[in-house]
Amino acid sequence: MRLPVVVRISVLGLAAMGVYTYYANSIPQIQLKPPQQLSLESGKVTNEQLVKAGEGIFHGKGTCEVCHRIGQPGSRAPDLAGVGARAAKRKTGLSGKAYIMEALLDPGAYVVEGFPNIMPKADKPPIGLNRSEVWAITAFLESLGGTVDVTLDDIPKTAGSGGAGGGSAQVVELKLPGDAQAGQAVFMGKGGCFACHKVGPAGTGTVGPDLSQIAKIQTPEYIMGKVLDPAAMGTVAGFPPHVMPQTFGQTLTAKEYVDLVSFLLTLKGGSAAPTTQGKK
Amino acid sequence: MVTREKDARFGFFLFFFLGAVVLALFPVAPTLAQEAGKEVAYRAFPLLGSKLAVWVIAQIHLNFAAFILGVPVFSVIIEIVGWRTKDPKYDWLAHEFVKLIISAFSITALLGGLLLFILVGFYPKLWSYMSGIFFPTFWMYGILFFLETFTVYLWYYGWEWLSGPKKWIHVSLGVLSNLFGTAILFVANAWVTFMVSPKGIDEAGNLQSLWQAIDNPTWMPINVHRLLANVVFGGIIAAAYAAYRFLSATTEEERARYDWMGYMGNFVAISAFLVLPFAGYYLGREIYAFNQTMGITMMGGFLSWLWIIQAILIGILFICSNYYLWLGMERIPGSERYRRYIPYLLMVLAFGFMVWATPRSMVVTLAESRAMGGTYHPILGFLGVMSAKNTAVNILILTTFLSFLLYRRANRLSTKSWAGTGMTVQWATFGIAASIVIFFGVYGYFVDSIVRIGFSVYQVLAVLGTIVLVMAIDIPMFRGAKSTGTIRWGKIAPRSQYVLILLAVTFTWLMGLMGFARAAIRQYWHIFGVMQDTSPEAGAPALGYAANVISGVTIVFWLLVMFIFWLASLGDRGKARAHEHAAPVVAGGVGDPE
Numbered sequence: 031m032r033l034p035v036v037v038r039i040s041v042l043g044l045a046a047m048g049v050y051t052y053y054a055n056s057i058p059q060i061q062l063k064p065p066q067q068l069s070l071e072s073g074k075v076t077n078e079q080l081v082k083a084g085e086g087i088f089h090g091k092g093t094c095e096v097c098h099r100i101g102q103p104g105s106r107a108p109d110l111a112g113v114g115a116r117a118a119k120r121k122t123g124l125s126g127k128a129y130i131m132e133a134l135l136d137p138g139a140y141v142v143e144g145f146p147n148i149m150p151k152a153d154k155p156p157i158g159l160n161r162s163e164v165w166a167i168t169a170f171l172e173s174l175g176g177t178v179d180v181t182l183d184d185i186p187k188t189a190g191s192g193g194a195g196g197g198s199a200q201v202v203e204l205k206l207p208g209d210a211q212a213g214q215a216v217f218m219g220k221g222g223c224f225a226c227h228k229v230g231p232a233g234t235g236t237v238g239p240d241l242s243q244i245a246k247i248q249t250p251e252y253i254m255g256k257v258l259d260p261a262a263m264g265t266v267a268g269f270p271p272h273v274m275p276q277t278f279g280q281t282l283t284a285k286e287y288v289d290l291v292s293f294l295l296t297l298k299g300g301s302a303a304p305t306t307q308g309k310k
Numbered sequence: 311m312v313t314r315e316k317d318a319r320f321g322f323f324l325f326f327f328l329g330a331v332v333l334a335l336f337p338v339a340p341t342l343a344q345e346a347g348k349e350v351a352y353r354a355f356p357l358l359g360s361k362l363a364v365w366v367i368a369q370i371h372l373n374f375a376a377f378i379l380g381v382p383v384f385s386v387i388i389e390i391v392g393w394r395t396k397d398p399k400y401d402w403l404a405h406e407f408v409k410l411i412i413s414a415f416s417i418t419a420l421l422g423g424l425l426l427f428i429l430v431g432f433y434p435k436l437w438s439y440m441s442g443i444f445f446p447t448f449w450m451y452g453i454l455f456f457l458e459t460f461t462v463y464l465w466y467y468g469w470e471w472l473s474g475p476k477k478w479i480h481v482s483l484g485v486l487s488n489l490f491g492t493a494i495l496f497v498a499n500a501w502v503t504f505m506v507s508p509k510g511i512d513e514a515g516n517l518q519s520l521w522q523a524i525d526n527p528t529w530m531p532i533n534v535h536r537l538l539a540n541v542v543f544g545g546i547i548a549a550a551y552a553a554y555r556f557l558s559a560t561t562e563e564e565r566a567r568y569d570w571m572g573y574m575g576n577f578v579a580i581s582a583f584l585v586l587p588f589a590g591y592y593l594g595r596e597i598y599a600f601n602q603t604m605g606i607t608m609m610g611g612f613l614s615w616l617w618i619i620q621a622i623l624i625g626i627l628f629i630c631s632n633y634y635l636w637l638g639m640e641r642i643p644g645s646e647r648y649r650r651y652i653p654y655l656l657m658v659l660a661f662g663f664m665v666w667a668t669p670r671s672m673v674v675t676l677a678e679s680r681a682m683g684g685t686y687h688p689i690l691g692f693l694g695v696m697s698a699k700n701t702a703v704n705i706l707i708l709t710t711f712l713s714f715l716l717y718r719r720a721n722r723l724s725t726k727s728w729a730g731t732g733m734t735v736q737w738a739t740f741g742i743a744a745s746i747v748i749f750f751g752v753y754g755y756f757v758d759s760i761v762r763i764g765f766s767v768y769q770v771l772a773v774l775g776t777i778v779l780v781m782a783i784d785i786p787m788f789r790g791a792k793s794t795g796t797i798r799w800g801k802i803a804p805r806s807q808y809v810l811i812l813l814a815v816t817f818t819w820l821m822g823l824m825g826f827a828r829a830a831i832r833q834y835w836h837i838f839g840v841m842q843d844t845s846p847e848a849g850a851p852a853l854g855y856a857a858n859v860i861s862g863v864t865i866v867f868w869l870l871v872m873f874i875f876w877l878a879s880l881g882d883r884g885k886a887r888a889h890e891h892a893a894p895v896v897a898g899g900v901g902d903p904e
Contacts, residue, residue: 035554035557035558036554036872038557038808039553039554039557039808042808042811042812042815043811043812043815043864043868044865046812046815046816046819047815047819047861047864047865048861050619050622050623050816050819050857050860050861051857051858051860051861053619053622053857054619054853054854054856054857055853055854055857055858056854057615057618057619057669057853057854058615059852059853059854060612060615060852060853061612061849061850061851061852062612062830062833062834062849062850063834063848063849064834064842064843064844064848064849093603093607096602096603096606097602097603097606106602106606148602149602150601150602150603154513154839155835155838155839155840155842156601156603156604156833156838156839157603243846252350
């Protein structure tokens with residue numbers, strides 16, 4: 031018995047797609063995730079830690095390795111082996127660390143002979159290193175044949191101020207006067223939030239959405255409103271309505287409330303546990 | 311019969327419209343009602359997640375859009391050929407092609423509407439920003455879509471009405487529909503390419519110049535690339551339809567008709583496909599010029615394995631296209647003299663395929679890695695770099711063009727006195743082009759990457775120049791040629807039709823893969839460097855996951871296409887012969903389809 035034409039061509043199509051899909055699943059599986067933000071603003075870090083952090087940025091978020099090699103000439107951009115020693119001699123009047131910072135923040139100011147002017151500003155999007163990260167990578171580059179003497183104060187205050195993409199297109203950071211650490215205590219204690227919500231490794235609740243990345247996916251206004259008047263802010267699809275208490279406005283003090291919101295605004299994923307689709 | 315066709319179309323329209331509305335409202339409605347009045351950056355699409363929902367709907371919409379915009383490009387050319395040569399079979403063919411897209415128009419629009427709902431509902435902040443930049447173009451898009459739909463419907467339904475002395479009006483409608491269609495494509499491309507390579511805004515993301523936002527660095531390359539790709543896609547889907555009709559045919563006459571239609575669809579697809587890699591180079595160059603990091607991430611970063619998969623798919627496309635031509639030669643009397651070349655052509659194709667599909671770094675165990683002295687194979691590793699791959703693809707294009715040339719002249723003997731000289735020049739041109747391609751391929755190993763990138767331009771120019779020069783000689787050389795026999799349409803091996811189906815499925819899968827590549831080069835940005843994706847789904851998934859999604863999308867797309875094919879075939883059942891636009895007899899009666 032001959033199979034109908036539709037069946038025959040369907041089998042052929044499915045077989046072809048099966049082969050393509052199988053092959054694509056057999057090769058190295060690399061996912062691309064947004065890089066983590068490094069914060070060293072407290073300044074309490076050793077040179078070794080700084081260099082190590084800078085090396086991580088060189089290979090990761092900084093995407094430097096895409097064009098630069100260390101000890102391998104012939105790439106798109108200068109070989110950085112020995113740049114720590116070489117930097118001080120590049121431009122008259124510029125110290126080694128000043129030259130490296132200029133190369134990172136305004137790469138077009140001096141272009142090494144024989145190479146095209148293709149380097150993007152490291153503190154601007156899409157790379158968007160923050161001030162701490164510029165500090166760390168400067169230290170790492172200094173360590174390549176030179177002495178690490180860069181301090182946080184050497185890094186211009188404006189470095190990384192463009193943030194991750196600036197302006198009207200971005201979610202604006204809101205600074206609250208609260209204490210995030212005290213807020214965490216409220217979350218785990220008086221507020222009892224952990225009973226229903228998970229936050230990274232803390233909390234086991236699944237009654238409400240996982241809040242590990244709440245600061246990334248919701249606005250501060252929404253978070254503040256949700257704590258005070260959850261019913262008015264709606265319920266996340268997939269979760270039961272009217273479960274969250276309406277009483278936090280009465281039971282929490284003003285300080286506890288601000289601390290709690292400050293804590294929630296620090297939840298941007300990071301090393302937190304995998305999140306669910308839900309949000310609050 | 312016409313009433314039945316209309317009823318079916320109306321039912322189809324209603325079914326999908328209601329389905330789209332329900333699907334769109336189901337997940338959004340409760341959240342929207344509760345969140346009214348608040349600024350929300352993201353909402354979560356139930357079960358699938360918003361990212362996957364947008365991906366699936368956008369890709370299916372894109373496939374249909376490519377189909378309905380691609381088919382009119384070559385249909386109007388075929389209609390003009392029929393009009394000028396007064397050969398009714400071309401007119402029938404153009405009508406047959408356009409019939410396919412008429413049924414696909416409503417579903418394309420509905421999928422577009424669904425995509426809009428999902429973007430507005432699940433990515434409100436992104437949508438708000440994009441509409442702030444491009445709002446004036448939304449009006450333009452709406453008006454163009456109306457004009458396009460109106461013109462195409464008038465073109466199709468006015469086929470008989472505007473025949474005879476009024477044919478020029480009908481052809482003008484076809485041309486006009488293409489102009490509107492191309493304009494729609496260009497407007498939509500402005501939005502998509504702005505997300506990849508934004509321009510016309512200040513550092514804070516505020517609009518400075520709408521025109522610059524539209525004319526961003528990747529806009530024109532994508533316009534060219536998509537225009538060509540749409541023709542390829544339209545041609546190959548039409549060929550797949552013809553293959554389905556061929557395999558289902560009950561009469562010799564019908565088989566001959568759809569054999570010819572399949573050949574024409576494939577001819578259109580492959581002709582545009584040969585030029586497509588060059589448009590790809592143009593796009594790649596502009597991406598590098600816009601942002602080196604993006605370019606290098608695309609070709610050498612986490613997406614590098616994607617190009618190996620692409621190479622395999624394109625290799626399959628090349629080999630299948632050639633195989634179809636070789637099978638087709640069996641129905642051409644006089645082609646015997648060229649069959650001895652086929653094994654050599656196959657060898658070149660197979661070798662080119664193997665080189666192109668060789669990865670630079672291998673998936674190996676630690677022991678294997680030690681034995682090789684690293685992740686690069688000591689010999690094959692040299693074939694994994696761009697020098698080898700550029701050489702391979704250019705040789706593949708030259709070989710496919712040679713296959714087509716042999717097919718074209720299979721039943722013809724030139725009567726021109728200068729034919730010998732002409733052939734010598736043609737072969738010499740092929741030889742010189744191959745030498746240039748191989749020379750720069752080998753030389754590329756001895757220079758820095760920045761120099762090597764420029765070599766691909768010489769390779770491309772050599773191949774393009776060959777295609778132009780050889781055809782410029784071939785056309786006059788075989789004008790008025792002596793025929794060795796008529797093409798026996800319908801006498802092709804049935805496996806050739808499965809080759810057409812395989813080509814169509816592979817093209818669809820490749821479109822899905824390229825769609826993923828275009829989105830993934832933005833990495834974790836909605837708008838590269840301007841608006842970061844801060845949702846939990848930010849980033850790009852691994853290729854295995856992407857492949858699963860692409861296969862799912864391809865299956866859904868083809869299920870819908872098969873439904874449309876079935877719909878299109880309704881009109882031919884029963885009283886088809888009595889239809890005003892009766893099918894011509896082509897069996898043995900078509901000697902020169904080009």
